[in-house]
Amino acid sequence: MLDATGLGKRYGRRRWGLRDCSFAVPAGRVVAVVGANGAGKSTLLRLAAGLTRPTEGVIRLDGTPVHRALSRIAYVGQAKPLYGGFTVAETIRFGRATNPGFDARGTEARLNDLGIAPKCRISRLSGGRRTQVAIALALGKRADVVLLDEPMADLDPLARLALMGELMTTVEERGCTVLVSSHALTELADVCDTLLLCNDGALQVVGGIDDLVTSHRVLVGPAEAYGGGARIGEHAVVSARTTPRQATVLVRVRSDTFDPRWAVHEVSLTDVVLGYLRSPGTTVVAGPAEVAA
Numbered sequence: 215m216l217d218a219t220g221l222g223k224r225y226g227r228r229r230w231g232l233r234d235c236s237f238a239v240p241a242g243r244v245v246a247v248v249g250a251n252g253a254g255k256s257t258l259l260r261l262a263a264g265l266t267r268p269t270e271g272v273i274r275l276d277g278t279p280v281h282r283a284l285s286r287i288a289y290v291g292q293a294k295p296l297y298g299g300f301t302v303a304e305t306i307r308f309g310r311a312t313n314p315g316f317d318a319r320g321t322e323a324r325l326n327d328l329g330i331a332p333k334c335r336i337s338r339l340s341g342g343r344r345t346q347v348a349i350a351l352a353l354g355k356r357a358d359v360v361l362l363d364e365p366m367a368d369l370d371p372l373a374r375l376a377l378m379g380e381l382m383t384t385v386e387e388r389g390c391t392v393l394v395s396s397h398a399l400t401e402l403a404d405v406c407d408t409l410l411l412c413n414d415g416a417l418q419v420v421g422g423i424d425d426l427v428t429s430h431r432v433l434v435g436p437a438e439a440y441g442g443g444a445r446i447g448e449h450a451v452v453s454a455r456t457t458p459r460q461a462t463v464l465v466r467v468r469s470d471t472f473d474p475r476w477a478v479h480e481v482s483l484t485d486v487v488l489g490y491l492r493s494p495g496t497t498v499v500a501g502p503a504e505v506a507a
């Protein structure tokens with residue numbers, strides 16, 4: 215279980231990168247960490263990696279503060295710190311020398327499958343190839359928690375699919391927990407089961423993606439059917455977009471009963487994320503039991 219209580223990180227004297235952040239993610243989950251630019255995603259992942267200490271609160275892995283559990287955590291940040299002068303084979307040897315239990319053979323095989331030969335020099339690889347090496351090294355560590363910050367940013371569509379497939383296989387085989395921060399919501403929806411949505415330095419939504427998708431609907435109807443309130447019937451309004459003629463409203467549903475003036479649409483992860491990002495004041499935070507369900 216990776217859990218945080220009252221977690222916060224302040225940069226300098228006044229600027230909070232993240233504040234009052236509490237969640238609990240059981241082992242074996244694949245977590246989408248999403249939010250606007252500057253929302254606090256990288257800060258959260260660096261705190262989870264033990265690379266930066268919290269200003270307040272705590273983040274633990276199975277009850278131990280993460281900075282005392284570093285051998286169980288693998289992290290790939292946005293800057294991929296590989297030695298340009300090393301070959302891929304030397305990089306793998308370095309991984310084995312610095313991480314007990316490192317899967318050198320599996321890492322080499324994984325990179326070979328991607329067409330990255332052991333003798334390739336890191337400095338000669340493209341940005342996307344370097345990302346693939348960095349991720350292969352992180353997975354080779356056989357860690358209990360894998361943290362990937364924007365891993366898809368410089369991967370082509372096929373490489374993104376391959377990465378998502380690899381993450382699913384790794385989680386199925388090893389039961390580890392994966393946190394992936396990304397703006398690629400469609401790819402995340404295919405592989406992630408849990409959502410952590412950061413908004414302006416706070417955790418706005420925490421929960422199981424299936425639960426979130428089944429408990430929300432988009433209602434489309436005539437503008438006069440929506441009075442601008444916090445509810446439509448018994449359903450809680452998350453956010454609304456209106457034109458003089460039409461209202462499009464994301465609601466958190468309370469029942470199957472809807473005013474017949476509304477066309478009711480099922481939602482995707484993207485609909486949920488965009489709806490909450492448009493409405494920073496609306497928060498949904500599931501307890502550990504709900505995330506675990």
Ligand SMILES: Nc1ncnc2c1ncn2[C@@H]1O[C@H](COP(=O)(O)OP(=O)(O)OP(=O)(O)O)[C@@H](O)[C@H]1O
Pocket residue numbers: 225226229230231232249250251252253254255256257258412
């Ligand atoms: N080292 C730092 N020093 C000062 N402020 C920082 C530092 N790192 C992050 N911040 C600030 O903390 C806030 C959160 O930044 P963070 O990088 O965690 O956001 P993010 O959600 O990962 O953004 P992006 O999607 O653009 O990568 C921002 O306001 C950012 O300017």
